[in-house]
Amino acid sequence: MTDRNETLFNRAKAIIPGGVNSPVRAFGSVGGVPRFIKKAQGAYVWDENGTRYTDYVGSWGPAIVGHAHPEVIEAVREAALGGLSFGAPTEGEIVIAEKIAELVPSVEQLRLVSSGTEATMSAIRLARGFTGRDKIIKFEGCYHGHSDSLLVKAGSGLLTFGNPSSAGVPADFTKHTLVLEYNNTAQLEETFAKIGGEIACVIVEPFAGNMNLVRPSENFVRALRSLTEKHGAVLIYDEVMTGFRVALGGAQSLHGITPDLTTMGKVIGGGMPLAAFGGRKDIMACISPLGGVYQAGTLSGNPVAVAAGLKTLEIIRREGFYENLTARTEQLVKGFQTAAAKAGVAFTADSVGGMFGLYFADHVPQNYADMARSNTDGFKHFFHGMLERGVAFGPSAYEAGFVSAAHTPELIDDTVAAAEAVFAGMAG
Numbered sequence: 001m002t003d004r005n006e007t008l009f010n011r012a013k014a015i016i017p018g019g020v021n022s023p024v025r026a027f028g029s030v031g032g033v034p035r036f037i038k039k040a041q042g043a044y045v046w047d048e049n050g051t052r053y054t055d056y057v058g059s060w061g062p063a064i065v066g067h068a069h070p071e072v073i074e075a076v077r078e079a080a081l082g083g084l085s086f087g088a089p090t091e092g093e094i095v096i097a098e099k100i101a102e103l104v105p106s107v108e109q110l111r112l113v114s115s116g117t118e119a120t121m122s123a124i125r126l127a128r129g130f131t132g133r134d135k136i137i138k139f140e141g142c143y144h145g146h147s148d149s150l151l152v153k154a155g156s157g158l159l160t161f162g163n164p165s166s167a168g169v170p171a172d173f174t175k176h177t178l179v180l181e182y183n184n185t186a187q188l189e190e191t192f193a194k195i196g197g198e199i200a201c202v203i204v205e206p207f208a209g210n211m212n213l214v215r216p217s218e219n220f221v222r223a224l225r226s227l228t229e230k231h232g233a234v235l236i237y238d239e240v241m242t243g244f245r246v247a248l249g250g251a252q253s254l255h256g257i258t259p260d261l262t263t264m265g266k267v268i269g270g271g272m273p274l275a276a277f278g279g280r281k282d283i284m285a286c287i288s289p290l291g292g293v294y295q296a297g298t299l300s301g302n303p304v305a306v307a308a309g310l311k312t313l314e315i316i317r318r319e320g321f322y323e324n325l326t327a328r329t330e331q332l333v334k335g336f337q338t339a340a341a342k343a344g345v346a347f348t349a350d351s352v353g354g355m356f357g358l359y360f361a362d363h364v365p366q367n368y369a370d371m372a373r374s375n376t377d378g379f380k381h382f383f384h385g386m387l388e389r390g391v392a393f394g395p396s397a398y399e400a401g402f403v404s405a406a407h408t409p410e411l412i413d414d415t416v417a418a419a420e421a422v423f424a425g426m427a428g
């Protein structure tokens with residue numbers, strides 16, 4: 001049988017650079033042919049060969065209620081019949097903004113945009129406009145989208161600012177971005193002691209999900225809030241991944257922290273292009289047309305995306321939604337850990353709400369350098385072994401995984417059984 005995935009990949013490579021519209025999709029770090037997806041339903045995706053996979057990517061997070069949930073599809077259909085885009089305000093935008101603010105109380109006001117990249121880029125511009133300061137702090141291994149000043153790797157010393165991590169980004173654009181180590185409270189304290197008055201904002205993934213899943217320590221979380229507050233810097237929780245994923249109130253509800261600004265995306269669009277940034281009213285008042293910080297978007301608050309988001313937010317508020325999601329995710333990671341231990345494979349796992357991390361290491365990593373020491377060949381082997389058995393994970397050791405409400409206990413058991421076979425093969 002001809003492999004349609006391979007045929008399509010070759011055809012795509014002729015017209016789309018690398019054959020994909022977002023680099024990780026190309027399977028570069030695991031090798032092999034990316035699966036071209038034809039359709040998705042509930043916990044499953046089907047590729048162009050008609051092969052079905054149990055999906056733990058969930059479109060990288062948005063598919064929290066399961067793919068193509070009938071109520072979400074119906075909401076989208078209804079909205080689409082009324083027109084796809086107006087470039088004018090709509091009532092739906094107010095309703096979703098009110099709902100988000102109700103669920104995430106630190107968000108007093110918010111703006112809708114179309115991608116997480118736009119949300120973080122705008123939040124940083126806003127923090128700079130509000131404070132009148134230029135310098136920003138991010139942490140190594142955290143991803144906040146692909147805007148220029150965030151595509152940066154650490155400089156050589158503590159107070160040396162970052163260097164571009166992508167070609168095409170002028171060093172001048174990253175010279176105000178300081179890259180620190182995740183979970184290194186002492187380094188954060190030292191930095192604020194030296195240049196705290198120059199820092200516009202600190203942006204952080206409150207549970208990192210772009211270097212696999214890495215939890216912050218309690219100590220680090222408290223320091224982020226107290227140091228930014230003390231030095232008049234804006235604390236931005238980038239909850240594009242964690243918002244409505246780890247808990248109904250996001251990571252901030254689990255941390256008991258009130259950030260100044262929050263960015264969201266992924267789940268709030270329910271699979272459509274929708275993201276948001278919001279927070280303190282006095283800060284949000286600095287945005288155009290009220291204030292001098294410019295920000296705009298032709299498709300911002302798109303009515304069809306808002307309809308998908310609203311219905312998704314309605315479903316996740318139903319009784320027991322997060323209890324079930326959390327229990328299923330724990331069932332998965334515990335099952336994997338037991339299976340790996342039985343096979344004698346160095347492996348551990350962790351989860352928060354509906355998000356999980358799998359590590360081919362003897363401990364749960366604490367930061368990027370720690371994660372980089374894990375056995376990525378082990379991951380590759382596991383990834384392909386699972387894919388052959390009809391289970392799909394993100395094609396990189398540096399990605400978190402996602403469970404949806406459509407993943408039943410029986411389905412998770414099947415996934416664990418597949419993992420047992422793969423781990424057993426890895427031991428030998």
Ligand SMILES: *Cc1c(COP(=O)(O)O)cnc(C)c1O
Pocket residue numbers: 114115116117118120143144145146205209210238239240241242265266275
């Ligand atoms: C996915 C992600 C982004 C970028 O969102 P896009 O919609 O891909 O632009 C930003 N921050 C975090 C934490 C993310 O996980």
